[in-house]
Amino acid sequence: MKWSTNEITKKKSIDFDETLELSESLSQRSSEILNATPIHVFGQISYDNGLYLLDYQLDTVLTLPSSRSLKPVEYPMTSFVNESFASPEFLNSSTDLLDSDLIIPLDKDLISLDESVEDNILLEIPLQVLSDEEKEISELPAGQHWTVLSEDDYQAKQVEKKEEKKSPFADLDGLFD
Incomplete structure (x- = not known):
């Protein structure tokens, strides 16, 4: 029109x-x-x-x-x-x-x-x-060697990684990769 x-x-x-x-x-x-x-x-x-x-x-x-x-x-x-x-x-x-x-x-x-x-x-x-x-299911898609994370899950994993790296040998992690 x-x-x-x-x-x-x-x-x-x-x-x-x-x-x-x-x-x-x-x-x-x-x-x-x-x-x-x-x-x-x-x-x-x-x-x-x-x-x-x-x-x-x-x-x-x-x-x-x-x-x-x-x-x-x-x-x-x-x-x-x-x-x-x-x-x-x-x-x-x-x-x-x-x-x-x-x-x-x-x-x-x-x-x-x-x-x-x-x-x-x-x-x-x-x-x-x-x-x-999909709105009711809180489970996100995942496959072999991959998964979708919510923002909250991602933030929680980042905090876990920081806590793991507090050991005295954490700086050597990945040195020979």
């Missing part, structure tokens, strides 16, 4: 309630996104003294790989978005606004809801995604 800046300026405010199918384009932009349900987006775009204000809420369910097992995990996402756009001419005449707020300069006379939704979904992808089972 796109709006021309002329249309927004004339109407002053446009309400919308749309369902967008962006699964394929999200997957192309990020390999982390395996799938996305249709995205329900509702809000409004308005014009106010040279600024185009886009306010909306998006709701979707992303399928992302688990941080531990790489198995697909469904991750429900709800996000509230407030963006401000302005023409380059307006920004040149109002440099104080550009310095104080995050205003997106328009390179065309169009504002695309699809692009905004995609960008904001990509920004909201969490670093750690775990299935319900």
Whole structure:
């Protein structure tokens, strides 16, 4: 869905309630996104003294790989978005606004809801995604000659190593390696 800046300026405010199918384009932009349900987006775009204000809420369910097992995990996402756009001419005449707020300069006379939704979904992808089972199990993955440690376990092992090295011969450890 796109709006021309002329249309927004004339109407002053446009309400919308749309369902967008962006699964394929999200997957192309990020390999982390395996799938996305249709995205329900509702809000409004308005014009106010040279600024185009886009306010909306998006709701979707992303399928992302688990941080531990790489198995697909469904991750429900709800996000509230407030963006401000302005023409380059307006920004040149109002440099104080550009310095104080995050205003997106328009390179065309169009504002695309699809692009905004995609960008904001990509920004909201969490670093750690775990299935319900993985959240409940405190045991981390391990293999032959390797194991994943939590930060607490790692710190405890570091303390143990320091205590072991208090012997008088600890400085000779690794001398002939």
